[in-house]
Amino acid sequence: MSDRIFGVFGILLAIGFAFSALAIEESFLSDAVGPKAFPIIIAAVLSLSSLAILLRPDPEPHWPAFGRLAEVLAAIVVLIIYAEALPEVGFVIATAFAATYLSWRLGSPALGAMLIGVGTSLGIYVIFHLVLGLSLARGPLGF
Amino acid sequence: MEILSNLGDGFAVALTWQNILLALLGCFLGTIMGALPGLGPSNGVAILIPLAFTMGLGATPSLILLTSVYYGAMYGGRISSILLNIPGDEPAMMTCLDGHPMALKGQAGEALSLSGVASFVGAFLATWGLILLAPQLVKIALLFGPAEYFALFALAFMTLGGVSSTNQAKSAFAAALGLGLAMIGVDTQTGVPRFTFGEVHLYDGLDFLVAIVGLFALSEVFIFLEERHGEATAESRQLKIGRLTPPLSMLKACTPTMLRTSLLGFLAGVLPGAGASLGSFISYSMEKRLVDKDGTFGTGDPRGVAAPEAGNNAAAGGALVPMLALGVPGSGTTAVLLAVLLSLNITPGPLLFTQNPDVVWGLIAALFIANFMLLAMNIPMVGLFTRLLLVPPRILMPIVAMVSFVGIYGISGSSFDLLVMIGFGIMGWILRKLDVPLVPIILGTLLGNAMENNLRRAITIDNGNWWTLIDSPLSIILWLIAIVGFILPLVIGGKVKAQMHERRDEEGAISD
Numbered sequence: 111m112s113d114r115i116f117g118v119f120g121i122l123l124a125i126g127f128a129f130s131a132l133a134i135e136e137s138f139l140s141d142a143v144g145p146k147a148f149p150i151i152i153a154a155v156l157s158l159s160s161l162a163i164l165l166r167p168d169p170e171p172h173w174p175a176f177g178r179l180a181e182v183l184a185a186i187v188v189l190i191i192y193a194e195a196l197p198e199v200g201f202v203i204a205t206a207f208a209a210t211y212l213s214w215r216l217g218s219p220a221l222g223a224m225l226i227g228v229g230t231s232l233g234i235y236v237i238f239h240l241v242l243g244l245s246l247a248r249g250p251l252g253f
Numbered sequence: 254m255e256i257l258s259n260l261g262d263g264f265a266v267a268l269t270w271q272n273i274l275l276a277l278l279g280c281f282l283g284t285i286m287g288a289l290p291g292l293g294p295s296n297g298v299a300i301l302i303p304l305a306f307t308m309g310l311g312a313t314p315s316l317i318l319l320t321s322v323y324y325g326a327m328y329g330g331r332i333s334s335i336l337l338n339i340p341g342d343e344p345a346m347m348t349c350l351d352g353h354p355m356a357l358k359g360q361a362g363e364a365l366s367l368s369g370v371a372s373f374v375g376a377f378l379a380t381w382g383l384i385l386l387a388p389q390l391v392k393i394a395l396l397f398g399p400a401e402y403f404a405l406f407a408l409a410f411m412t413l414g415g416v417s418s419t420n421q422a423k424s425a426f427a428a429a430l431g432l433g434l435a436m437i438g439v440d441t442q443t444g445v446p447r448f449t450f451g452e453v454h455l456y457d458g459l460d461f462l463v464a465i466v467g468l469f470a471l472s473e474v475f476i477f478l479e480e481r482h483g484e485a486t487a488e489s490r491q492l493k494i495g496r497l498t499p500p501l502s503m504l505k506a507c508t509p510t511m512l513r514t515s516l517l518g519f520l521a522g523v524l525p526g527a528g529a530s531l532g533s534f535i536s537y538s539m540e541k542r543l544v545d546k547d548g549t550f551g552t553g554d555p556r557g558v559a560a561p562e563a564g565n566n567a568a569a570g571g572a573l574v575p576m577l578a579l580g581v582p583g584s585g586t587t588a589v590l591l592a593v594l595l596s597l598n599i600t601p602g603p604l605l606f607t608q609n610p611d612v613v614w615g616l617i618a619a620l621f622i623a624n625f626m627l628l629a630m631n632i633p634m635v636g637l638f639t640r641l642l643l644v645p646p647r648i649l650m651p652i653v654a655m656v657s658f659v660g661i662y663g664i665s666g667s668s669f670d671l672l673v674m675i676g677f678g679i680m681g682w683i684l685r686k687l688d689v690p691l692v693p694i695i696l697g698t699l700l701g702n703a704m705e706n707n708l709r710r711a712i713t714i715d716n717g718n719w720w721t722l723i724d725s726p727l728s729i730i731l732w733l734i735a736i737v738g739f740i741l742p743l744v745i746g747g748k749v750k751a752q753m754h755e756r757r758d759e760e761g762a763i764s765d
Contacts, residue, residue, distance in 0.1 A: 116687055120426060127433055130448055137443040142717035143709040145440040145447060152436065156429040162422035171686050174479045185478050186679060189471075189654070193671035196662065205658075209651040215478060216647035223647075230652050234659055244307050244663050 112171055117164025124157035181215060188212075200249015201239075206231035256384055263614030266313060267622060275310075275318040276619055280626045283325020288333050288638050289649065293342030294326035294529075294569075294586040295692075296469040300653065302593055303462055303660025312597045313612050317619040319593055320573075323586050324376060324620065327529060327569045328627050331368045331562055332638050336361060344529035344565040347537040351550060351557030358553050362635075367499040367555055368562040369631040371511050373624060375563035378515040379522065379570025380620045383577075386523065387606070387613075390578035394603040399711035400722050404731035406704040409581040412525040412738030413693050421743055423689045431697015432704070434459055441702065442709060454669045461592055461698045463661055463670050467677025468691050469589075470657045475682040477650050497632060499555070507559040510540050518564030522571020525738070528584030532568025533561035570620070577601055577613060581700070585692040591699055 131149035174182070192208040210227025218226060238244040266272070286297035298319050305315040330345030335352035348368060355364040397405065410428040437448045438458030449455040514536035521532040540560035541550045550557045569586075576587040580602035594601050599609060606613055631638075661674050681691055708722075715721035723729055 112687060127448075130450075131436075134440075134447050135445055137445050140443050141709050142713045145443050145445055148705040148708060149433070149436050149447065152429050152432045155425060156433065159422045159425035159429060163420070163426065166422070168420055168423075168688060171688060173686070178479050182475050182479050182682070185475065186675065189675050189678075190672065192658070193668050193675060196658075196671070197668060201659075205655050209655050212474070212478070212651040212654060213647050216650055218647045226648050226651060230655055234652075234655055238304070238659055238663075242304075242308055244304070244659070245666070246659065247662060247666075 111167075112173070113163055113167030117160045117162075117167070120160025120163060121157050124153045124160060127156060128153035185212065185215060196247040198249065200251055201246040202231050202235050203249060203251075204247070205234065256388070259610065259614045260384065260618060262611070263616075263618035266611050266615030267317065267618035272314055272317050272615075272619065273622065275314055276321045276623045277626055279318045279321025280325040280623050280630055283322035283327075284329035284332075284627070284630060284638055285641055286322065287326035287329025287331075287345070288341045288642060289644070290333055290337075290339050290341055292473070292649075292653070293330070294323050294344075295589050296473055296653075297326050298322050298586055298589045298593075299465045299469040300656055300660065302589070302596070303466065303664050304656075305593070306462075306596065307660065307663030312594075312599055312609070313615040313619075315593060315597065316590075316612065316616050317623075319590060320616060320620060321623040321626075323590065324566070324569060324623050325627060326586075327376070327566050328369065328372045328631050329638065330565075331372070331558075332365065332635065333642055335364045335368065335558070336639060336642070344533050344568070345561075346530070347533045347561035347565075348558060350537065350561075351552070351554050354551070354553035355555070355558060360553070362497040363499050363503065364555070364558050365635050366497050366632050367503060367507065368558050369628060369635070370499065370504065371507065371559040371562040372566045372631070373628040374511045375515045375518055375566035375568075376570055376624050376627075377621075378512075379519045379567040380617065380624065382519045382523075382567075383570055383574050383620075384617060387574050387578045390574060391603045391606050394579050396727060397603075398725070399707040399714065400724065401728045401731060402707040403704060403711060403722060404728040404735065405579060405581055406700055406707070408731050408735035408738065409525050409583075409696065409700070410693060411735040413690075413696060420688065421739065423687070424693050427684070427689050427691065427693035428697050431694035431699075432701040433697070434464065434694070435461075435698045435701020436705075441706065454667075458702075459673065459698065460665070460670065461695070462596060462664065463674045464677050464698050465589060465592055465695055466657045466661055467674040468681035468694065470653055471674065471678025472681030472685055472691075474650050474654045475678060476685065477646050479682075497635065503555050507556050510544065510556045510559050511563040513543075514540060514560045514564040515567040518567030519571040521564070522568030522583065523574045525575060525581065525583045528572055529565045529568040529586075532571070533565035536564025537561040577605060577616075578603065580605075580703075582696065585695075588692055588696045588699065592695070595699060 131146050134145050188211050195204050206227045209230040210223050213226040214223035239246050286292040330341040331348045333339050333341040334345045334348040335356050338349050338353040340346040352364050439446050439456050518532035518536050537560050572584040572587045576582040582588040582591045661670055
């Protein structure tokens, strides 16, 4: 079933891709092929392979139970917040929180996760910023 | 003789303190990444690329660092195969078959050191193979025009799925997806924006480093979260390592095996779409058929340890040949290394050997140096690496995730790229669940623009005639190989695949 849904999705993707390829505005100074041809070839390959996946699906993959799926979704949300918060609060604080969360969800006890989070954050800060001179996001506190 | 003088120049480039230190660091990190289940050569190299850039390393030093990681990971994979019966990366899966039984018999130390020697032999011979074969391939490649290059790229995509993928339709899907992603941005020939949907950040196109780190490194973190597999696999089983030198008689018995499988592995590596996993697989199967008269393979036969290790390391070297000489990588990790070259504004391919000989020969010299370092590191220091296996993923994975973010943020300094990376991480996770190979996606994003440019150049030169693509004997041959390479696995691939994937690492390891 997963593969059939995937195949349908692939075909829709290919159609969308082909439509936006056809919508490309051609410049008056174009070469013999133009900017549309290759994307249309790609869309054709994409739709054919999706069709093959749809018609001959593989055995069902192992999907996680709802709880585990929610786990992954929560981690994605945390990482998005992390990416947005990075320039606002600075590298060290944001990273400590994100790493603590990940470590906690991977099964560390709460206190241990906090230590791992802070350790990861400070360790990366020392190695990459202080030693190697990489520029990391700087928050209002200067780190 | 020319080769030797070139090699001498290469050593002059490679033998600076900075480069030696980088090689040492790369070998060390690579061995760790290879040994830890869940981190393989391709995601190991992927995480380190952005860091090599933001540290401001030049072309040769970055390549030295990253290829040392690549070679190191090939060495490291065997450690967890032998001690834990879990391959540290995919190419090492065949080493489990005889390596772990040897460890159970109390010969863990001997298995580790023997496989270290076998890795060295394989990699050493393959580096010589690279030196001898790459310049010959360059001579052929110099005859290529745009039409032949287009055919060559098509060949790379059509054979990449090859025997290592489970479903040809899915690898074709992945290749088309990658090529489609490469189309995003301003068209280089006419200057019109394509697929940007008005988003200014997309005008430059997607940064393929962001795609690589997201697909390879971040998706791994999601897989671990999903399985909630946070404890180290090493904790429950403690094996005695025993003596760390293989007896001379064992080495002697394995020498013919190592030599044969090095050659075979090298050839498997050079072929497009094969890579190190296939190298170790066919090496093991051939040796089993050839020398296993008493049926000892699979019960801890030293030759069964030496064969896949020599094979996979030789294949790792062999895979560098098409990447350097043609600009078309033959495996996952070399695709990632191609990304390094492209980001450094170095176009691999025949011109690389004439325009940047210092890069090529410096790299080759560094491979020799790294090889000796790895041999020295992997035999006496193997105890240290086995202790590192005790680091549980609940500590390791947050570090992997955070270092990925640091690297990408270091390049661009924008949150937008981080969000794109998370997007690729999610995509990588779903696609891996559906068994869609990730390597063709990467290769598509890397080569998409070059492929299109060659197509358009070829047709423009011939005044819009599309038949020009199959006009020369050379391009016809390339197309034929491509078609055979795509169809053959459909016919005979099933059996090989089933055998190869029998012992696949469940949650780690992207195919190489």
